[in-house]
Amino acid sequence: EAQVTQNPRYLITVTGKKLTVTCSQNMNHEYMSWYRQDPGLGLRQIYYSMNVEVTDKGDVPEGYKVSRKEKRNFPLILESPSPNQTSLYFCASSSGSPHNEQFFGPGTRLTVL
Amino acid sequence: GENVEQHPSTLSVQEGDSAVIKCTYSDSASNYFPWYKQELGKRPQLIIDIRSNVGEKKDQRIAVTLNKTAKHFSLHITETQPEDSAVYFCAASRIPTFGRGTSLIVHP
Numbered sequence: 001e002a003q004v005t006q007n008p009r010y011l012i013t014v015t016g017k018k019l020t021v022t023c024s025q026n027m028n029h030e031y032m033s034w035y036r037q038d039p040g041l042g043l044r045q046i047y048y049s050m051n052v053e054v055t056d057k058g059d060v061p062e063g064y065k066v067s068r069k070e071k072r073n074f075p076l077i078l079e080s081p082s083p084n085q086t087s088l089y090f091c092a093s094s095s096g097s098p099h100n101e102q103f104f105g106p107g108t109r110l111t112v113l
Numbered sequence: 114g115e116n117v118e119q120h121p122s123t124l125s126v127q128e129g130d131s132a133v134i135k136c137t138y139s140d141s142a143s144n145y146f147p148w149y150k151q152e153l154g155k156r157p158q159l160i161i162d163i164r165s166n167v168g169e170k171k172d173q174r175i176a177v178t179l180n181k182t183a184k185h186f187s188l189h190i191t192e193t194q195p196e197d198s199a200v201y202f203c204a205a206s207r208i209p210t211f212g213r214g215t216s217l218i219v220h221p
Contacts, residue, residue, distance in 0.1 A: 042213035043202060099164075101159040
């Protein structure tokens, strides 16, 4: 089944404790992206990747890191999480370019205490 | 960067009525305009999209119109049903920038 998976789905952590949210897609998509969703603010892009070893900042990259060492994986790293990073996070992928349908993962609900 | 404004933020209609959601964008180079639907507790899913060389696109009860000169595009849902209740997001630009979303409520 073609899909985008994220892990974990839910995470409660404390300020400053490094964490990684994994994202994997099995559709051989070139484009992958991370978004955060907050009430009233919609979907804001954190980072995106056009292909392996190519990453770029989105609109809200501060406090986040990403890597794209393999085509299928695009992990999101929070080196020192803070409470303002409490949010719902979505990974997405699309074929060829961002000008095609984006397939979203199920979301990761992160709470930073 | 791109700025996408979406209105209204909330839209309440009676079953069977039509619903219209509007978006404006700032980057004249934008050429791809998708619409996503997000049901409560679920992930966003594409419902319709339009490219800059087309002015209108329909798929059953939903349609999207694009005015590149005015830099705005709209989602039209006819004969609304309770299952249309969800948050709808528009997006625009070369690297998609999303609007803040419209919560559509369809009352039976």
